[in-house]
Amino acid sequence: MSNAVDQDRYWMQRALELARRGIGLCSPNPVVGCVILDCNGQVCGEGWHEYELRDHAEVVALREAVQHAGERVRGGTAYVTLEPCNHTGRTPPCTQALVQAGIGRVVAATADPNPTVAGGGCSVLRSSGIEVRHGVCEEEARRLNEGFARWSQSKRPFVLMKVAMSLDGRIGPPAGFHMARAPFWITSEASRSAVQTLRWQADAAMVGVDTVVADDPLLTDRSGFRRRRPLLRVVLDSALRMPLDSKLVATAANDVLVFTVSKDEARVRALTERGVRVEVLPAEAGRVPLERVLERLGVEGVLTLLTETGTRLNTALLAAGLVDRVQLFVSPQIMGSDAVPAFRGMASFAHLGEVEVERFGEDLAVGSLLRDPWD
Numbered sequence: 001m002s003n004a005v006d007q008d009r010y011w012m013q014r015a016l017e018l019a020r021r022g023i024g025l026c027s028p029n030p031v032v033g034c035v036i037l038d039c040n041g042q043v044c045g046e047g048w049h050e051y052e053l054r055d056h057a058e059v060v061a062l063r064e065a066v067q068h069a070g071e072r073v074r075g076g077t078a079y080v081t082l083e084p085c086n087h088t089g090r091t092p093p094c095t096q097a098l099v100q101a102g103i104g105r106v107v108a109a110t111a112d113p114n115p116t117v118a119g120g121g122c123s124v125l126r127s128s129g130i131e132v133r134h135g136v137c138e139e140e141a142r143r144l145n146e147g148f149a150r151w152s153q154s155k156r157p158f159v160l161m162k163v164a165m166s167l168d169g170r171i172g173p174p175a176g177f178h179m180a181r182a183p184f185w186i187t188s189e190a191s192r193s194a195v196q197t198l199r200w201q202a203d204a205a206m207v208g209v210d211t212v213v214a215d216d217p218l219l220t221d222r223s224g225f226r227r228r229r230p231l232l233r234v235v236l237d238s239a240l241r242m243p244l245d246s247k248l249v250a251t252a253a254n255d256v257l258v259f260t261v262s263k264d265e266a267r268v269r270a271l272t273e274r275g276v277r278v279e280v281l282p283a284e285a286g287r288v289p290l291e292r293v294l295e296r297l298g299v300e301g302v303l304t305l306l307t308e309t310g311t312r313l314n315t316a317l318l319a320a321g322l323v324d325r326v327q328l329f330v331s332p333q334i335m336g337s338d339a340v341p342a343f344r345g346m347a348s349f350a351h352l353g354e355v356e357v358e359r360f361g362e363d364l365a366v367g368s369l370l371r372d373p374w375d
Contacts, residue, residue: 008079008107008133008136009136009137011035011037011077011079011107012035012079012081012107012109012136012137012141013137014033014035014046014079015033015034015035015079015080015081015109016033016081016109016137016140016141016144017033018033018034018035018046018047018048018057019031019032019033019048019049019057019081019141019144020033020144021033021048022048022049022050022057023144023200023201023225024200024201024225024226024227024228025050025051025052025226025227025228026049026050026051026228027051027147027203027228027229027301027303027304028051028148028151028203028301028303029049029051029148030049030082030145030148031048031049031081031144031145031148032048032049032056032057032058032080032081032082033046033047033048033049033057033080033081034046034047034048034057034058034060034061034078034079034080034081035061035078035079036061036062036064036065036073036076036077036078036079036103037076037077037078037079038065038069038072038073038076039072039073039074039075039076039104040072041077042069042072044064044065044068044069044072044073044076045060045061045062045063045064045065045066045067045068045069045073046060046061046064047059047060047061047062047063047064048060050228051228052228054090054091055091056084056085056091056094057080057081058078058080058084058094058097058098059091059094059097061078062078062097062098062101062103065101066101073101073102073103074101074102074103074104075102075103075104076102076103076104076105077103077104077105077106077107078098078103078105078106078107079107079136080106080107080108080109081108081109081110081137081141081144082108082109082110082112082141082145083108083110083111083112083118083119083121083122083134084098084106084108084121084122084125085112085117085121086117086120086121086123086124087117087120093121093124094121095121095124095125095128098125098130099124099125099128099130103130104130104131105130105131105132105133106122106125106130106131106132106133107132107133107134107136108121108122108132108133108134108135108136109135109136109137109138109140109141109142110134110135110138110141110142110145110374111134112152113145113148113149113152113153113373113374114152114153115152115153122134142374146158146304146324146325146373146374147202147203147303147304147373148303149373149374150303150324150373151298151302151303153373154298155295155298155299156294156295156297156298157203157204157294157297157298157302157303157304157305158303158304158305158324158325158373159294159305159307159317159322159323159324159325160198160202160304160305160306160307160323160324160325160326160327161307161309161314161317161318161323161325161326161327162195162198162306162307162308162327162328162329163314163326163327163328163329163342164186164187164191164195164329164331165186165328165329165330165331165342166186166330166331166333166334166335166339167330167331167332167333167334168334168335168336168337168339169341169342169343170186170335170336170339170340170341170342171186171310171311171339171340171341171342172184172186172214172310172339172340173335173339173340174335174336174338174339174340175338178214180213180214181213181214181215181216181243181246182215182216183215183216183217184215186331186333186335187329187330187331187360187363188331188360188361188362188363189361190360190361190363191329191331191360191361191363191365193360194329194360194365195308195329196221196222196223197223197225198306198327199220199221199222199223199231199306200221200223200225200227201304202231202304202305202306203229203231203232203301203302203303203304203305204231204232204233204234204257204297204300204302204304204305204306205219205231205232205233205234205305205306205307205308206234206235206236206305206306206307206308206309207219207234207235207236207307207308207309207310208235208236208237208309208310208312208313209235209236209237209238209239209241209242210310210312211308211309211310212235212237212242212243212246212248213241213243214310216243216246216247217247217248217308218247218248218251219231219233219248219308220233220251230253230255231255232255232257232297232300232302233248233252233255233256233257234256234257234258234259234293234297234305235248235256235257235258235259236258236259236260236288236293236309236313237258237259237260237262237288238260238261238262238283238286238287238288239260239262240258240260240262240264240267240268240271240278242258242271242276244270244271244274248276249271249274249275249276250274252274252275252276253275254275254277256275256276256277257276257277257278257279257300258271258276258277258278258279259279259281259288259293259296260278260279260280260281260288261280261281261282261283261286261287261288262280263280268280279296281293281296287316290316290317290320290322291320291322294322307323310340311340311341311342311343311344312344314342314343315343315344315345315346318343318346318350319346319347319348321371323350323370323371324369324370324371324373325367325368325369325370326350326352326366326367326368326370327365327366327367328365328366328367329360329363329364329365330363330364330365330366331362331363332362332363332364350370352366352368352370353368353369353370354368354369355367355368356368
């Protein structure tokens with residue numbers, strides 16, 4: 001490689017590849033990958049974190065490095081996608097493991113997003129005589145851990161709003177064009193497959209009861225990828241109108257959580273007897289309070305919440321400033337003003353920042369960050 005900067009980017013890209021192997025397997029911990037080069041610049045260890053296996057990426061990579069390179073690890077370089085931790089949790093500090101192994105240089109993609117510990121790991125490494133470089137491939141590394149960053153700073157999940165809509169911003173057909181409790185697909189099969197990937201990357205997916213009544217969704221992760229814990233399926237249902245014969249209720253196994261403001265004890269009991277968790281919250285203008293929902297999901301350890309809601313909730317979430325990222329799947333059709341709008345009655349505009357555009361079949365996916373969880 002032409003220079004040290006190019007080399008650092010090359011190996012950090014490899015560490016990011018390793019980190020992605022932990023998607024679905026780390027939460028509520030961050031996704032992290034690590035590559036170790038020995039003192040001669042040869043790869044001798046790689047690792048990524050999985051929650052159930054406990055050890056962090058650095059420890060996994062160091063163990064492999066010592067097996068393969070022995071003393072050549074001393075003076076080597078560690079590339080890690082997140083600042084090494086300097087606190088004892090389920091495992092000892094990774095900074096301690098790096099120092100004890102004799103690593104001479106650490107390249108970290110980004111600082112820890114927790115404001116109480118950010119920079120602490122790198123400070124310990126420097127004070128131990130280890131050279132530290134920070135910020136290599138930072139944007140890509142931060143993208144991987146947006147959920148962890150939001151939760152670390154606010155104890156709320158990162159809210160990713162998914163909307164499948166027509167070119168004219170419609171999410172459902174006009175009245176009379178849709179059979180009740182049956183799905184109506186606006187976007188292509190390729191887009192729907194991409195949505196399954198979004199569910200795999202999330203800890204919870206949320207709909208409103210209107211969507212349950214209209215479409216009877218299953219709301220499961222059907223990506224086929226490994227995940228550590230089941231996708232939490234969340235329903236906002238102010239009046240407890242959730243049909244007892246819906247697919248969500250029929251498949252509930254403590255993984256369906258309904259938030260309501262209704263005190264109908266008989267209805268609550270009917271749902272809980274079927275494996276549905278019901279949480280009654282204090283009403284806000286007669287509705288389920290959205291901020292309280294996010295707080296409760298944060299307590300549940302939900303780092304990323306995927307919303308797949310209808311007009312009213314889409315609008316309410318945006319108006320309240322609770323959406324962190326939007327992902328719009330746009331189908332090349334015009335449904336007309338009688339069809340159901342994606343948003344209605346916005347008091348102010350929602351301005352998209354840097355827009356990402358991708359194609360899925362005939363559809364376009366338009367994504368943008370609205371609130372940076374790393375700020």
